[in-house]
Amino acid sequence: MSRPDLPSDHLTAPVKQATAHPWFERLARFGYVAKGIVYFTVGLLAAQVALGMGGRTTDNEGALETIVTQPFGKFLLAIITLGMIGYALWRFVQAIFDPDNQHQKPEAKDIAKRLGYAGSGVVYVGLAFTAIKLILGAAHSSGGSSTQDWTARFLLQPFGQWLVGLAGLLTIGVGLYMVYYAFKAKFRSELNWQQMTPKEKKWTTWVGKFGITSRGIVFSVMGVFLAKAALNSDASEAKGVGEALAVLSEQPFGRWLLGFVAFGFIAYSVYSIVDAKYHRIASVR
Template identity: 30%
Template sequence: MSDENLNWAMPVMRAGYAGRAMVYAIISGISLFAIWRGGAAKGTSEALSMVERSPFGILALSIVALGLFAYMAWRLVDAAFDLEDEGTEAKGIVARGGQTVTGLIHGALGVATLALIFGSTDNGEGSKTAFYLSRLMSWPGGQIVLGGVGLITIGAGIYYLHQAWTQSYREKLQANHFTLHWNRLLQIGLAAQGVSVLIIGLLMGIAAWRHDPNAAGGIDKAFGWLSHQVYGQTLVTGLCVGLALFSLFLAVNAVYRIIPRLRDPDVMSVAQKFKDMAEGA
């Protein structure tokens, strides 16, 4: 399929990143409000449940669900047609496999959001996760599988942190006033996401090692683990602020992301702009 025939992927990408940005804005916003009121930070399911109970909650969740499904579609199309030019060698295959898995995970989150809309309830994010992990570890080799998933998740966290440190994401963002002058906020947001994913992966590894499904979970478990460390409340608040900036990072990608195979030759990336500025100094 020619690159010209893939232009329809651009609005799907924009909708997907916007939907993902909404999820992180909800999690970080509700968590910061809860902390300010003396409570605890919220996980994804609990945060979305609070939105569902609010005025216009159904409409908001419907928009979030559509965005998550759009992000799933974008990642699957991205992987299938290699829109990011990852290539067909081992490194590229791994990257495209990661895109596929990421897409499916966000599709599952979209299904969970629809379940909230249509009245399906559970006993909370933590108990639901523990139930499924308990089932997994009861299978032959289930403990090893969970450990492997934990290692992959740790790798994803390190990858986010590496992107933040090297600022390689600038190669796929259009250069403009915002992306040039507010880059530090985007860098902090991406690093915060790396920290949260790294903690989630570590907790999965601990759960597999101890054969304790209650030790693993999503962002709620990461918040809980941080809160028990020295200066825990400060660390949790900092992570919530960082995830709010990650929401900003995703929103900026929704508007200004460059897709290599659909790239306008007249559009300059942030990385190229900084390089030209350095050479001209």
């Protein structure tokens, strides 16, 4: 018996065929590799700032700009773009069909996770389009202005301040949940844990906790400034990832804070590679 929250069988049949194909799993797994490369670049650039070795605080789009300027950068970015598309497709499949729980009645937490998967898919589609523009030679301005642009648009809408404020509180909540998720090592449930060696389990737990905690800190900072932008009705106060990292660097012991988060992002990139190998990727049945 099919679940009422899933699309009808005539719509799911092509998806079942696609997700059952070995190439779908390979593409999804390569998506985690691409994600890891992007986070490694963001972390490395921020770590250079913390260590006084140049670099810059930037976001995922800024990381793509950095990659495209390297030797063979367009070729490398094209490969990463393919991975990001694969990752987005996998996230959309998770959002719509929830392959891990497709024969169970969804609970509130499952619906929240699926909304998160959908949001992640949208983000990586956007990153893929940005990458394609960079490959084609179109200039792109990073540094958090897109966050401020979107905030400004929402603030102009009816009840815009309330919407932006709610978004800020939700972002803070997501960030705090990430820290909790990392502390409890709940990410291990998403992996084929029994296939891993004791040494792999130990290191995966360490890099997963460190990396996801660092992401949670940045999300929380972003949420605080988004709420502040709503409170003051000032879109310029909203911060993207790059600006949130810059804010950390400006605090007392800022280099230490930035260094912690930067190396956490690098740890998260390592965790993403582990994800690529061991993440449970179920087909739609």
